[in-house]
Amino acid sequence: MMIPLLLLCIPLASAIVIWSFPAAFTGIFSKLFAGTQIISLLVIYVLHFYASTTTELQYDMMWFNAMGLHVSLLLSPLSMLFIILTSLVGSIIVLSIPATTSKHVYALVFFMLFALQGVFLAQDGLLFYIFWELALLPIYFIGLVWSDATRATLLKFFVYTVLGSLSMLLGLIYVYLHTDVAGAHAWNYNAMIQAAQALQPQQQYFVFWSIFLAFAIKLPLFPFHSWQPATYVEMPYYGTMLLSGIMLKMGVFGIIHWLFAMVPAAIPSVQQPVLILALIGILYASIIAIQQRDYKRLIAYASMAHVGVIVCGLFSAHVQGIQGALFQSVSHGLTVVGLLLVCDILEHRFGSQTISNLGGIRNTHPWFAVLFLCITMGAVALPLTSSFIGEFLIFNGLFSYSPLIMGLAGISVILGAVYMLRSYQGIMLGQHTANTTATIPKGHYILLTVVMALIILLGLFPKPINDLAASAATTLVHTLKPGI
C-alpha cells in the first residue's frame, strides 16, 4: 500500500529539504537524494516482484468528496517502466547540474520528478491531469529565472502546452460525466475506461482527438512541434534533458495508459492519419537535422524524429510495436541525455556547439571520443545498443500493419545515421580547431560512462525492461483486440 506513495514522497521531500536548507548544503543533499532515488528504485523494483497482491501496489485516499476525486495510485508494469526511466534519468540529470546553480533549481528539478512520477502513477483522471499540469510549472520557472531563454519562447512553450492540457481536460470531463458508479460520477480509472468504451463512435472520436491533442503537443507530433526546437535550444542543459528525456514520455504514457484503454474502438480509424503525421514528422525532422550547424538544435530535431518512430510503434497497435515503443522510450531517454551531456561539454569546455567551429577533439581527448561514439551509435540504433532492440520491435510491429509505412519509417534509420555520424565526424575528427586545452570534469566523465554502460547493457540484456514492456503491451493489446 505504501509503495506508490513512497515513490511520490521521496522526490517531494527532497525538494522541500533542499529548498529549506541553506545553499551550503545543496551540493551534498542533491547527491544524497539522487542516490536515494536510485536506491529506492532498486528496492521497489525488487519488491514489486514479491508483492503478493496488487493491493500492496495500490494507494487510495478520498480527496475531493463532492467531485468524486481520489488520490489513487497504482504501480502497474507500465508505470514501473516509466518510473525506472524517471528515477534513472532524473538522477543523472540532478548530478549533471553545475554546482554553481541556485539551490532553487535543484528543488524545482526534484519537484518536477515528483510531478512526473505522479503522472505515471495516477489512477484517477483528474489527478492525472493535475500532475500533468504540475510538471509544467517547474520547467517553466527554471527557464524563466535561471536560463537565457527568451520570454517569447517560454510563453509560446507554456501556452502551447496548456492549449493541449485544456483540450484534454475537456475530453476527460466529458468522459467523467458519462461514468456511473452507484449513481454518481467518478474519476476512477476503471470507471472512466468503462464509460468511455460505452460511448458512441462519434463521441469516441471527439474524446480521442481532444485528449490526443495534449499528447501530440507534448511529444511533439508533426504539426504541433513549432514550440519545440527553440525551447530545447534555449533551455539550460538540464532543462532540455528533463524535457526530452522524461517529460516527452508523458505523452507516450498517456497514449497507452489512457487513450488506448479508453477508446480502443476509435483506434483503427485514427491509426492511419496519426501514422501519416508521424511519418511526415520523422522525415521532416530528419531532413532539417541534417542541415543543422548547431549541435543542440540538431539534437532537438533528432529527438523529434525518434519520437516519431515511437509514435509509429504505438499506433501500429501491434503487440510488438507497442512493446518496442515502450522499450524505445527508455532507450531514447538515455541516449538523448547522453547526447545533451556531450553538448554541454562542447559548449562549456570547448567553447562552442556549432559543428564547424569544432574538430579534432579525438586527438586530445580519446576517452571522451569513445564515450561520445558509443552514445552516437546508440542514437543510430546500432545492434548491441538499446535503441536497436526498440526500433527492431517497432519496425516489426509496423510491418504487420503496413509494409509501405514501415519502409518509409525505415528511411529514418538511414537519415539518422547521416546526421549523427556527420556531426560526430565534424566535431571529433579532422584537424584541431577546437580549444585543445579544455579539461572535462570528472563528474561528466562518470555520468557519460554510466549512460554509455546503460545503453550497452540494455542492448545486451534487455530482459528487465523488455519484460515490463511486454507485459504492458500484452495487456493493452488484449483490450484493443475487440476493437481491431
Place this chain on the structure above:
Amino acid sequence: MIALFIIIGNGLLALLAEIFKFQKFIFNITFVLLLAALASNYWAWQHPQAFAPFSNMICFNMLELVLSSLLIAATILWLFIQRASHNHQTFGTDLSSLILFALAGGLLLTAFQNLTTLFIGVELLSIPLYVLAASHKNSADSHEAGFKYLILGAFASALLLFGIALLYGGAASFDINAIQAYLNAQANLPAFVKMGMLLLLIAFCFKVAIAPFHFWSPDVYEGAPMAITAFMSTVAKTASFYAFFKITMVCFNAPHTFWISMLMAFAVLSLILANTSALGQKHLKRLFAYSGISHSAFLLLIIIAQQKQALSVNALIMYTASYMLSGLGAFAILVKHGDVISDYAGFAKRNPTSAFSFSVCLLSMAGIPITAGFFSKYMVFVLLLSSSVSIWVSVIAIVAALIGIYYYIRLITQLYSKTAEEPQGPIQTDNNWIALLCAIALLVIGFFPQSLGGIFTF
C-alpha cells in the same frame, strides 16, 4: 442576521468617531467588530433556525451565512490593503463607515427575500461606492470615474426598478417565493412580465460588468483610488453576483427559461471581448478590469448551466472565494507598487516574496493546478458539460481560459524577467503579508478543495 446588525452598528459608530475623537481606534474597532460578525455567523451556522425577520424580508439560511461570511472575510482582508495604500494617510472615518454600509448592502444582497430588500441592498452597496470612486479629491480621473459610475449605476438601478415594477404587475407581490409561485403557475407569461424579467437580468449584467454592459468597468477601475478598485472588483462584484445567482436560481428557474439564451449570448460575448481586450493593456488596473469581466462570464456560466443545485452552489462558493482571494492578493501588491505593467520588469529580483505571492494569485486566476482557481474553473466546466448547453460554449470557454492563461503567464514572465540594470539597493523585505496570506490561502484551498467546494450536499 446578527452580523448585519453588527456591521450597520459599526458603520454608525464610525460616523461618531469624528465627533467623539476616537478616529485613531476606528481601524481596530472595525477589525474586531468584523471578526465578531464572522463569529456570529459561525454561531448561527451552529444553531440553525428557521427565522425570517422583518415580515419575511430577509432570511439567513445556511447558504446565506456562508456567502455573507465570505464577503465579511474579504472585507477584513481589504481593510489591511486600504491601510497599506499610499492614498490615505489615516484610515478615514468617512471611508470606513461608507465601506461598512456597502458591506451591509452586500449582506442584504445575499439575504434578500423580497425585491424591495434587493433594491435597498443594491443601492446601499452602490451609493457608497459612487462616493468612494471619486474620493481621490485631487485627481480628475477619480472624479471622472465616480461620475461615470454614478450615471451608469443609476441607469442600471432604473432598469432594475422598472423590471421590479413590471414583475409586480404580474405577480402582485415583491416576495421572491410568491413571484416564483406565480411564474410556475403560468403556462404563458404576459409579455410585460417577460420584459420585467429581462430588464432585471440586464440590470444585474450592468452591476457585475457583463458584456455588452461592461464599458464602465475599465474606466471606473482605472480612475478610482487603488484600494477602492480592490473593493469594487472583489467584494462589490461578488455581492452583486450572489443576488444575481439567487434571483435566477430561486425565482426565475424552470419552467420559463427563455432568458437563458440571452445570458448565454452575453457570457460568450464577454468571454471573447474581455479576453481579447485584456491582451493589449499596459495598466494592471485595466487588465484586472477586463480579466474581471471574464471571471464574471465564468460565474455567469454557473447560472446558465442550471444544473444540480448542490454542485452549482458549491461552484459559486469556490469560484467567488478564489476570485476574491486572488484579486485581493494582487491588489495588495498593486497598492504598493503601482499599476504600470512595464514597472514590474525584474520585480522578482527586488521583492522575491511579493513576486511569489503575486505569481500564485495570477496562477490561480489562470486556473493552473494546484491553486483554488483550478478547482473553481474545473467545477464550472463540469457544470457546463453536464448541462444541456451546447458543447461549443464549453469550447469557447476553454479558448477564453487559454487566452487568460496567456496574459497572466506573460505577466509572471514579466515579473521574473531579467532586466538590464541590477536592482538598486538590497533586496527589500517589504512584509506584504496580506498578499502572502492570500497566496497561501489559495494554495491551501487548492490542497483541500473539499473545505469550500463540498460544503453543501443537499
